[in-house]
Amino acid sequence: MKAKWVGTAAALAVTLAGGAALGQGVADVIKARQQGYKAQGAAFKAINDELKKDAPSVAVIQKSAKVLTDTGAMQYRWFPKGSGPQTGVKTAAKAEIWSDPAGFTAAQKAFQAEANKLGQAAAKGDLGAIRPQVGATGKTCAGCHNKYRVKT
């Protein structure tokens, strides 16, 4: 009887400690991906700001496009299982990300593909190709956000 109590208490302690450790990890994961998206938002704004100017700086566009292609490659690691809305950490990520992984991965790939095309257009410095590609890349952001992000 006593042994059983000790065993239960020990199991509980391990669960709590493990849970706390996981909780801390989840918070970091969520924070990291939010910073990633924030960097994307800032990069997008920087590109759009340049395109509003009479003489856009291709260097600024290239630098910002690189943020988009880099994060486009990294984003697949941003949503490990257990980092969704059930964690209690504030996140706009919807549960659909994990219940519809094929759809979500397809949306991520769509973004990466368009971001890479934008990177290529930026590398050539061709504003005529950059402008429509910024729009095409932006559409893939919206396409994913409409389904997998809580509307704020």
Add this chain to the structure above:
Amino acid sequence: MAEGAERDADAKIRVRLWDGPTRLIHWALVVLVGVSWWTHEIGRMDWHRWSGYTVLAILVFRIFWGFFGGSTARFGSFLKGPAAVAAYARTILKPGAAALPGHNPMGGWSVLAMLLALVCQVVFGLFSVDVDGIESGPFSQYVSFDLGRRFAEWHELSFNILLALIALHIAAVVFYLVVKRDNLIGAMVTGRRLMASEPKDIRFAPPWMVLIGIAIAAAIAWIVMKGGRL
């Protein structure tokens, strides 16, 4: 009581209070606040910006009209000191109190508060950027992404303040209609209101003043739309 009301109804005359621009501005803002809200809801930010530029032009015109428009539209005529506001507040529940031509001392401040909230709304919107860095106001290019996001938060906050002021305004107008049996809504449509006597100091601005106001409003809205570049 019934006898008095009947005599009043017989004696009242229809007086022209509000000029065309003031009425048009009022109802255009009603429509555009709704359009701005709806276009944001459905994510049509291109329409949202157009709605905002139109509100901006209307606000510029309204401020111009507050100095050069008809007497009931002028800030100097309807913004009264605290003593006048307190005196009016004391008479508000008295049934026989004389109707005032134009904004009453409390309503005048309500109008100014709504105009200021709208100015904040437009200015914050100009600097706002959305969370993805894709949709933005024409002046967001002069601020960082983080500051642009702050402006977007203020844009939302000032909209809620504006909604509260509009709710107060509607409640006041309904109070006049139901409790005081005074239809201010009809007056803002027709420009005319039943009054006991012809008010003395009502003046209307000449038509060419409208053209000057439109020219200033359109010029400023155009420059803003172009991100401040001529």
